[in-house]
Amino acid sequence: NAGVTQTPKFRVLKTGQSMTLLCAQDMNHEYMYWYRQDPGMGLRLIHYSVGEGTTAKGEVPDGYNVSRLKKQNFLLGLESAAPSQTSVYFCASSYRGGRAGELFFGEGSRLTVL
Amino acid sequence: QKEVEQDPGPLSVPEGAIVSLNCTYSNSAFQYFMWYRQYSRKGPELLMYTYSSGNKEDGRFTAQVDKSSKYISLFIRDSQPSDSATYLCAMSAGIRSYGKLTFGQGTILTVHP
Numbered sequence: 001n002a003g004v005t006q007t008p009k010f011r012v013l014k015t016g017q018s019m020t021l022l023c024a025q026d027m028n029h030e031y032m033y034w035y036r037q038d039p040g041m042g043l044r045l046i047h048y049s050v051g052e053g054t055t056a057k058g059e060v061p062d063g064y065n066v067s068r069l070k071k072q073n074f075l076l077g078l079e080s081a082a083p084s085q086t087s088v089y090f091c092a093s094s095y096r097g098g099r100a101g102e103l104f105f106g107e108g109s110r111l112t113v114l
Numbered sequence: 115q116k117e118v119e120q121d122p123g124p125l126s127v128p129e130g131a132i133v134s135l136n137c138t139y140s141n142s143a144f145q146y147f148m149w150y151r152q153y154s155r156k157g158p159e160l161l162m163y164t165y166s167s168g169n170k171e172d173g174r175f176t177a178q179v180d181k182s183s184k185y186i187s188l189f190i191r192d193s194q195p196s197d198s199a200t201y202l203c204a205m206s207a208g209i210r211s212y213g214k215l216t217f218g219q220g221t222i223l224t225v226h227p
Contacts, residue, residue, distance in 0.1 A: 004157070031213055033213050033214075040122065040219055041219065042118070042120070042202060042217035042218055042219045042220055043158070043202070043204075043215070043217040044217075045214055045215070048213065048214065058214065090157055090158070092157075092213060094213045099146075099163055100145075100146045100206050100208055101146045101148050101163070101204060101205075101206040101213065101215055102148075102160055102163060103158075103160070103213045103215070105157030105158050105159065106157050107155075107156055107157045108155070108156070108157055
């Protein structure tokens with residue numbers, strides 16, 4: 001059982017380039033999330049989805065777009081990368097009816113923007 | 115001021131010590147309180163889960179919540195080198211918040227043999 005899988009695990013971008021991070025979960029969870037983790041800041045919510053075809057903004061959504069065309073996948077896009085987006089990105093999922101706040105995380109995607 | 119404050123440490127203790135980790139918060143709407151453990155280069159994993167005020171014990175781990183003081187704690191008894199990790203407190207306002215958690219900064223813990 002793979003759980004939550006993120007690809008790629010590492011990426012280096014130049015300022016202005018675009019890229020997409022892919023998150024896939026095999027637990028049939030309804031809810032999915034993208035967080036970023038920066039030193040001294042903890043994890044901050046970027047965007048989330050409560051079901052296929054739905055997305056919503058979190059705490060720090062600027063500069064990112066997301067899509068959830070299939071229940072098992074949640075994509076995070078950077079249209080024009082900036083050095084401030086250098087971070088570790090975590091995807092997470094949870095199921096409706098589960099304990100509020102019980103998230104299942106992937107192993108992270110480390111992004112460096114030069 | 116951040117909604118959730120957590121001392122980032124780092125904290126270094128000898129094996130067998132009792133470890134106390136703490137967070138304070140300012141949002142009275144928080145009802146669900148969690149501690150996540152994160153090993154180096156891995157994603158966070160849920161360690162302890164508490165609803166409202168009170169204590170919860172699970173093996174060597176005890177979570178305490180004092181809503182009147184807006185203060186939560188995690189105690190680790192008989193700490194082991196395998197407990198070395200970053201510990202993140204997290205909070206949620208409730209079911210309708212889905213997984214929109216507010217995290218503390220994380221405390222880096224090292225337990226040395």
